[in-house]
Amino acid sequence: MDTQQNTESRLWDYIDGLSSPQEQSAIEAMLSSNLEWKSKYHELLEAHQLLKSTELEEPSMRFTKNVMEEIAKYHIAPAAKSYINKKIIWSIGGFFITLILAFTIYGIAQVDWSAPTDTSNLPIDINKIDFSKIFNNTFVNVFMMLNVVLGLMLLDRYLANQRKQIHKKA
């Protein structure tokens, strides 16, 4: 059964033009010497031609007219790349990566590497980690400032787009 499926699979690749030149020669040799292969090949070739000859379905005669009437109500949307500023995306991404890195470095810095390797006693003492160094007023202020700046940048872009649209309409 597996051999039969393998034969079919190789013959389909040959018919679809997906076989390598060496494989093509091997199959052609088999087709000229093996009657079973030849018969299978003709069966698959007929199926291939039938599949190629099937007719496409046609929608109603009014189809194009309906589409054209509908699209008359719309405008082509501007390309996504024209209104997505990659710099903003990169700055937001950069901010979060920096934040993750800072936490990771701080966490690693708290590890007591000289502690004995006892699995029941982890070298990190959660109680010793001083979160107040991170979540202090300065940190929160810087975080808020960055968000305000990013928010203002987005607002600026939005207003600029609005202005452009008003100019276009005028």
Add this chain to the structure above:
Amino acid sequence: MSTGLHDNEIISRVLQGEQNAYAELVNRYQPYVFTLVLRFIKNREEAEEVAQDIFIKAYRSLADFRRESKFSTWLYTIVNTTCITFLRKKRLDTYSLDNEKVFEMADNVDSGFSANQVEQKSKLTMVTKAISMLNPDDAEVITLFYKAEQSLEEIGQILGLEPNTVKVRLHRARQRLKEKMELHFAQEVRDLN
């Protein structure tokens, strides 16, 4: 009326504001899009509405077509996503192989023909019917490969699959089609031979 212009030339004209030029693209691709939609949505009226919606979506997003692939490949990606979304929304039966309805439907199709009509049915009609009995995934891959003339790489792009996976899927789809033919049209094929 065909202008003989390349798809990309028509797209450039549409993007420059010549909206009517889009009709040429609609005329060119409507049978392909409609056939593909019918592989998912069996009701012709609904399929036509979805096909129209696809052309409208394609028009509105035309500026996003980067011309890195063929226009047809890009359009069929919209067909695939729109049909999947439509089926999800409507929670329709997708006529999968395991679905009893397929066999009920097939039986009805089969028993609806008189002896004379059966004799007159061509193999082509039977193949078309058998394709419509396949599950949408199999029917879609067969239609894209044989009718829409998309390569394995292009089909992979449309379906979000690796070309090798597409090749396996195509082999299986053909195998299932053969099973359908044997199950429902064996006698007719014998009569024709």
